[in-house]
Amino acid sequence: MSGWLASTLLSNLPCLQLIQVGDAVEFTWSGNHDVWRVPEAACPSAFEAGAGLEEVAPPSVGGSTTVMFDTPGTYHFACSVGGGGHCNNGMLITFEVEP
Numbered sequence: 001m002s003g004w005l006a007s008t009l010l011s012n013l014p015c016l017q018l019i020q021v022g023d024a025v026e027f028t029w030s031g032n033h034d035v036w037r038v039p040e041a042a043c044p045s046a047f048e049a050g051a052g053l054e055e056v057a058p059p060s061v062g063g064s065t066t067v068m069f070d071t072p073g074t075y076h077f078a079c080s081v082g083g084g085g086h087c088n089n090g091m092l093i094t095f096e097v098e099p
Contacts, residue, residue, distance in 0.1 A: 015041070016094045021072055025095065027057065028064040033086065035065055038076045041094050043087035047080035069097045 019025070027035045038044055039052030049055055057065035059081055069075065075095045079086035 015092075016096060018096050018098060019069060021069060021097055021099055023097070024066050024068050026064055026066045027077070030062045032059060032061045032081050033063070033079045033091075034059040034081055035067075036078050036080050038078045038092075041076050041092065043078060043084055043092060045084075047078075047084060069095065072097050072099045 017025075035056040036047055037054040037056055044053060047053060047055075056067060056077065057063060067075075067077075075097065077093050077095075079091040
């Protein structure tokens, strides 16, 4: 399953995806993007590691990263590029992981 693709219009990005324990999600991009795990379905005021924020993939022009989900729960991911502008423009996604 894809998290986001750089060619995807941000406004068309699905906000919530239901997946199963054991599933993997690949985030793939061609422009300047990164991937952060964030604590809630909202863009943080600052992207700094700690307080529930974790950098999953650093900023790069083109790249991909795969996230495995081994535990049920709700997981949120965002792009911090542009001082959080990408997140504020809709590059924020939530995965509900079911057993």
